[in-house]
Amino acid sequence: DTEVTQTPKHLVMGMTNKKSLKCEQHMGHRAMYWYKQKAKKPPELMFVYSYEKLSINESVPSRFSPECPNSSLLNLHLHALQPEDSALYLCASSQGTVSSYNEQFFGPGTRLTVL
Amino acid sequence: GQQVMQIPQYQHVQEGEDFTTYCNSSTTLSNIQWYKQRPGGHPVFLIQLVKSGEVKKQKRLTFQFGEAKKNSSLHITATQTTDVGTYFCAAISYNTNAGKSTFGDGTTLTVKP
Numbered sequence: 001d002t003e004v005t006q007t008p009k010h011l012v013m014g015m016t017n018k019k020s021l022k023c024e025q026h027m028g029h030r031a032m033y034w035y036k037q038k039a040k041k042p043p044e045l046m047f048v049y050s051y052e053k054l055s056i057n058e059s060v061p062s063r064f065s066p067e068c069p070n071s072s073l074l075n076l077h078l079h080a081l082q083p084e085d086s087a088l089y090l091c092a093s094s095q096g097t098v099s100s101y102n103e104q105f106f107g108p109g110t111r112l113t114v115l
Numbered sequence: 116g117q118q119v120m121q122i123p124q125y126q127h128v129q130e131g132e133d134f135t136t137y138c139n140s141s142t143t144l145s146n147i148q149w150y151k152q153r154p155g156g157h158p159v160f161l162i163q164l165v166k167s168g169e170v171k172k173q174k175r176l177t178f179q180f181g182e183a184k185k186n187s188s189l190h191i192t193a194t195q196t197t198d199v200g201t202y203f204c205a206a207i208s209y210n211t212n213a214g215k216s217t218f219g220d221g222t223t224l225t226v227k228p
Contacts, residue, residue: 043218090158
């Protein structure tokens with residue numbers, strides 16, 4: 001299995017809602033990432049988990065809360081989001097970190113709309 | 116912080132013409148990766164360059180890493196309609212946190228049949 005899966009594919013939520021994005025990989029990768037991508041823009045790194053520990057938080061607002069329950073799963077909990085948070089949220093994984101010359105495998109993304 | 120500039124932003128070519136995108140970093144890089152994102156899709160890894168002056172080829176695609184490890188290029192010979200998409204470089208600096216890559220703004224290629 002050489003893919004990263006993400007659920008849901010699409011999500012519409014209100015500013016007072018709480019929702020979660022899920023990401024799963026079964027490649028035995030030990031690094032996992034959350035990116036945010038706006039239309040016609042590059043992926044913007046949010047969080048990096050390495051060996052199930054949060055290693056990088058790119059000063060992301062606390063309304064985004066990541067969680068890594070085990071080495072195969074990565075969640076992103078959302079609460080009190082703003083309309084400007086609407087974007088494609090991409091999960092990625094790699095064997096080790098990119099600083100160790102590892103390529104990233106991206107999931108198909110969750111298209112999030114905040115009303 | 117690290118800055119990665121990628122040019123051009125857009126490139127429209129006739130099928131069969133060549134295409135090149137350039138990536139320039141403000142800092143010396145450890146390694147650089149290239150990804151392709153098709154319209155409506157997600158980034159897909161193409162190649163990684165590690166050594167100074169490295170050149171790698173994948174069929175019609177040629178990737179180069181500059182001697183100073185601060186710039187890179189992707190060249191496509193004789194474009195086809197299947198080459199349509201946005202090409203991103205992802206730069207990994209010696210000075211950055213382990214695990215972080217910085218994406219260039221991307222070059223969006225359209226190919227007219």
